[in-house]
Amino acid sequence: MSPSDVDDLVSRARDAEPRAVARLISLVEDASPQLRSVAAALAPYSGRARVIGLTGPPGVGKSTSTSALVTSLRRQGKRVGVLAVDPSSPFSGGALLGDRIRMQEHATDRGVFIRSMATRGHLGGLSWATPQALRVLDAAGFDVVLIETVGVGQSEVDVVSLADTTVVLLAPGMGDGIQAAKAGILEIADLFVVNKADRDGAEATVRDLKNMVAMARRGVGGTSWRQPIVRTIASEMDGVEEVVAALDKHHDWLTSYGELEQRRDRRARAEVEAIALESVRASFAGPGEDVLADLAKRVASGELDPYAAADRLVAGISRP
Template identity: 50%
Template sequence: MIDELIERMLKGDKRATARLITLVENDEEKAREIVKKIYPYTGDAYIVGITGPPGSGKSTLVDKLIKKARDEGKIVGVIAVDPTSPFTGGALLGDRIRMQRHSTDQGVFIRSMATRGSLGGLAKATNDAIKILDAYGCDVIFVETVGVGQIEVDIVKTADTVVLVTVPGLGDDIQAIKAGLMEIADIFVVNKADKEGAEATMFELELMLDLEKEKWEKKGWRPPVISTVAFTNKGIDQLWEAINKHKAFLMESGEIEKKRKFRVEEEIKAIVSSTIARKIGEMMEDNEIARLIDKIVNRELDPYSAADLVLEKALGVKV
């Protein structure tokens, strides 16, 4: 079945592509099999991460960026990561509604994915879904994160260009950005710039960037701050131009290779961690875990020593 789906996907079959993404979401073993088989067909897509707090207009911006990419004849993939429904385990918000006008376009593939408890703003299977869309033939893939605040940093392990979206009137939003997200953004967007306070937000971002002027000069890229009103298309041309300029910078400077090597390293670590955790779960009997827990509670054993014992049994080597 998987071989047939992959063959159809490589020929541009949307239904087969959707089915493959569903498989990597729901079955880790099938995900491994699929990625191993499609990996030689990946590596051509450019990945743009769109992150920021809930309500900042990320989905509307993505909708407008899809059109810009399609106007240039690019095949576009979109992964919109949403919170998980407590009833079905599926994506709760369904950001595809905002991008409905592209649903009949054969050059656009849009998929909502549920976080299913994953932190960092991304679904666990996002990387595998990206690989499927890459092999499917997408030139650019937009990954819109769930919008969970300061922990939403996993996007830097996934995207080539990270666009951080904020809006005026979020209270002390700039401090929230500074406390983690500031480091990951390649482009800043102040969306809904027709609201009161937009100029002040722009000024604060520019000021924060000025404070690290030496860092940007050494890096060779200072993140631009772009004002947009996505609903009316204001600033969309400038944002698309900034994304393309950042891509050109990465290609010309060789930073793209560094970014992708970092991404592969992080992915290997995540796969190894997930595999070990799964094997431990399969190998350790409930009563063994219970005995270890009792020993820790009774101060007969510390958590680190207990973890060493578990790993020793799972891996077959002394830690």
């Protein structure tokens, strides 16, 4: 594929041609030889999409909520991309695929693009390909990109590093779950959604969250963001407009206080760092394989300690 083919593909993606978008994501996802020319072709068109992360423990209705948000954003005429990130744990297996079927109602809508991505790779919960897929959707002119990830392990923290706004979904009846999760979710949430709000215990969940938010805000200044708590029944579209309104409000807050720029700088920083580390790692496995194998043998035998071995490995990194 020549550079002009890549430019053509980017141009067709910007004309909302779904196959061009899909092809570009595949090129970045598979780390194809064209990856770098694709990245270069996308760069000038980046930074326009609003990026919203959705996370929460299993069973709260994340896919249903994502689908409902898509419906609501489409009513406003917005083009919406969805990246559904599955953690590839041997213990979660295919269970999540079933959920994704709920998203099918948007399958024929050209204004919606949905991609499931398995997490993989060496650098934590979110696939290193996810930020690149986000770049494709951004450059292709999607107004909003929703990144949905199940809250297990590192991925719910990583989604925050990509998103302008992070929505934490909860549901009633999670028992001590919220208590246990307190510290973690307070840090990452810009917005709480209590889904399945018609179920027993919904009010208690909302009350717990309110107390949490109030406690955390003690001594916090007046321009800081107060995390809203929105009740939804996503399967019936109940409360979904309110979520969209809260998202808009958060976006206004982000832009008013320079926080959007800061978050996007942080995102770019994490992305550049991850790519750099991946390229260093690849150089260990490729040209440095013999060196590393030899160092590993000497560490295993006790001749060398692993830190001294690592220093030698780093000293031999080849420059790009």
